[in-house]
Amino acid sequence: MKISKWIARLLLFVASVVIAITISPFRFFYSPVVSELGYSYTVSSAAESPVQFPNNYKQQFVHYVTVDCPTSGIVRQMYIDRPSLESLKANETFPSGAVIVMETHSAKQGSDNRLIPTQLNNLFVREKRRGWNVAASGEWQSAWYSPSGSLVSGNQTSCIGCHTQVRDRDYLFTLPALQAAAKTGQTQHQQTEFSTSVCR
Numbered sequence: 730m731k732i733s734k735w736i737a738r739l740l741l742f743v744a745s746v747v748i749a750i751t752i753s754p755f756r757f758f759y760s761p762v763v764s765e766l767g768y769s770y771t772v773s774s775a776a777e778s779p780v781q782f783p784n785n786y787k788q789q790f791v792h793y794v795t796v797d798c799p800t801s802g803i804v805r806q807m808y809i810d811r812p813s814l815e816s817l818k819a820n821e822t823f824p825s826g827a828v829i830v831m832e833t834h835s836a837k838q839g840s841d842n843r844l845i846p847t848q849l850n851n852l853f854v855r856e857k858r859r860g861w862n863v864a865a866s867g868e869w870q871s872a873w874y875s876p877s878g879s880l881v882s883g884n885q886t887s888c889i890g891c892h893t894q895v896r897d898r899d900y901l902f903t904l905p906a907l908q909a910a911a912k913t914g915q916t917q918h919q920q921t922e923f924s925t926s927v928c929r
């Protein structure tokens with residue numbers, strides 16, 4: 730008698746947990762839509778992008794600029810492949826095969842008004858190839874990777890929507906910093922020139 734009472738209570742408990750989970754708003758956390766940079770992306774399950782993740786960028790690329798975004802407490806560190814940076818010494822725009830990686834980090838306030846990165850959050854990659862004619866993006870294609878190098882989204886729409894504002898800089902916000910780094914051989918440091926809402 731006692732045992733069947735316990736079983737009945739257990740079943741009631743399990744049933745109420747199942748009902749609670751079903752109606753709970755927490756299930757929306759499993760929705761495959763991620764909001765980033767003020768836009769919504771559907772996470773690409775096919776994991777497809779023409780822009781490959783440059784595995785060796787930390788060793789082989791040049792860190793050309795650090796951009797602090799003080800309002801949002803984010804630091805962005807940009808890297809470019811060495812041959813493309815070299816070619817900027819003599820040319821105005823980039824050769825086919827140029828690859829730029831932007832790391833976004835959470836950060837804390839450091840001394841002399843600079844931010845200190847505390848955690849790597851995202852990797853944004855843009856690559857230029859002759860023959861890649863992308864509407865409103867010149868020959869640049871974009872991809873968003875996680876810190877471990879897995880593709881988060883190959884969706885170009887939002888990247889293009891924003892980067893097209895700087896079409897006169899070959900679609901790169903930090904072209905002036907790239908040119909300065911090519912000329913001086915020094916990593917540049919600056920605060921974002923643009924709306925802080927895009928700094929994630």
Ligand code: HEC
Nearest residue numbers: 831853854855871872887888891901902903921922923927
């Ligand atoms: C709402 C605007 C916005 C969107 C959307 C956006 N970016 Fe950017 N991106 C910027 C800004 C602004 C910078 C320069 C950093 C700064 O000054 O804060 C930048 C810089 C970059 C850089 C470094 C080269 C450069 O242009 O300076 C890469 C690479 C990059 N973005 C990739 C991406 C990718 C990939 C996406 C889409 C997944 C994307 N961005 C979406 C605004 C945007």
